Amino acid sequence: MQRRDLLLGGLAAASAPWTLAQALEKPKVTIAVGGKNLFYYLPLTIAEQMGYFKAEGLDVNIVDFAGGSRALQAVVGGSADVVSGAFEHTINMHAKGQPMRAFVLQGAAPQIVLGVNPKTMPNFKSVADLKGKKIGVTAPGSSTNVMVNFVLAKAGLKPSDVSIVGVGAANGAVAAMRAGQIDAISNLDPVITLLQRSGDLRIISDTRVLAEAEKVFGGPMPAGCLYAPQPFLDKHPQTAQALVNAMVRANKWIQQAGPGEIIRVVPESYLLGDRAVYIDGFLAAQKALSPDGLFPAKGPQTAFNALASVEPKLPKVDLNAIYTNDLVKKAMARYPKG
Structure with missing residues (x-):
């Protein structure tokens, strides 16, 4: 110090x-x-x-x-x-x-990562499988919610096809995934790395990587x-x-x-x-x-x-x-x- x-x-x-x-x-x-x-x-x-x-x-x-x-x-x-x-x-x-x-x-x-819960969606194959599921975001209307909407739209789904749940950006988000209260999550680090290391997350889209972010959004975001x-x-x-x-x-x-x-x-x-x-x-x-x-x-x-x-x-x-x-x-x- x-x-x-x-x-x-x-x-x-x-x-x-x-x-x-x-x-x-x-x-x-x-x-x-x-x-x-x-x-x-x-x-x-x-x-x-x-x-x-x-x-x-x-x-x-x-x-x-x-x-x-x-x-x-x-x-x-x-x-x-x-x-x-x-x-x-x-x-x-x-x-x-x-x-x-x-x-x-x-x-x-954006650094936002969208991933599914291996416990509640063990047979996940594509974004279309999220229809009717609960997706955790930091707060409804936040950038994590926008990311979800964007990825859903590219798969032909509407925001109304899923249930959005505000889980915050700390231990509450981690607990919601581990307890199976949500089927997928759109969040950021360190929440994402914590879930990934414990096997409680399967990543679908990762915009922490500049190249992937540009691929997802079609340019610098x-x-x-x-x-x-x-x-x-x-x-x-x-x-x-x-x-x-x-x-x-x-x-x-x-x-x-x-x-x-x-x-x-x-x-x-x-x-x-x-x-x-x-x-x-x-x-x-x-x-x-x-x-x-x-x-x-x-x-x-x-x-x-x-x-x-x-x-x-x-x-x-x-x-x-x-x-x-x-x-x-x-x-x-x-x-x-x-």
Whole structure:
């Protein structure tokens, strides 16, 4: 811990002139997240635990919810400022006339894994076999639910052909599978690796692998990111830039980190009682995390196509209005090495 304390002190000292020179409009920021322990949101935890937010003059309060849709509701309801969640929510919100913009990427691929329960579906042969079954997701309406809908649609099934069950993103999800309460699950690491190692999961689709994610979605599919209502970004540009600075540093640190370093930084509760499983999960997820925070140019169109495939009435939206790379580029210029 001494090394980390020294590092935090150095970060704060090095960043003090920057934070003094750039007055933050809103130093206290509340970020809503759905399943903070997931590798999907690891950059958020690293930015918090390594002191990157504090080094930018921010006092960040992270509120954890059962899934991304709940986190989004917190911002819509005014109890949080920013969402750490799935990119595709920005499309849905624009379609509803509530413009939100993503401004720093955490995940280069969704990292969502869809798998069946070997106990309740020992004879599973294809996605069509899921008709009439119970599928666990982090929370109804979340990105894990979108993944299910997308895979079902490609197999000719409708969302109404299955029963969606919210199981969260931690031990509750693991218990639901092991008890046979659900027939399949759409979730993320470390939940997936834990179930896989204990023989309680047979994987159907794995978007932790960049190549497979692009094959599933037909292109680069941006995943976890920070997004906020457009009025928040307009009113608090320096605050948004400070958030991005911290996240870009976290992204870069993760790419250079080893499993042992990750274990030392994240809270003990993230390990779900098994350090070896957490290490395996990190190694599986590391390449699916964004190396720099930039959104891929073709990503927004891929996300729109994925949503439109399961929501045929989804109206067209201005894809340039749902994200920006401007703040990330400024952060990369300031912190070229992380």
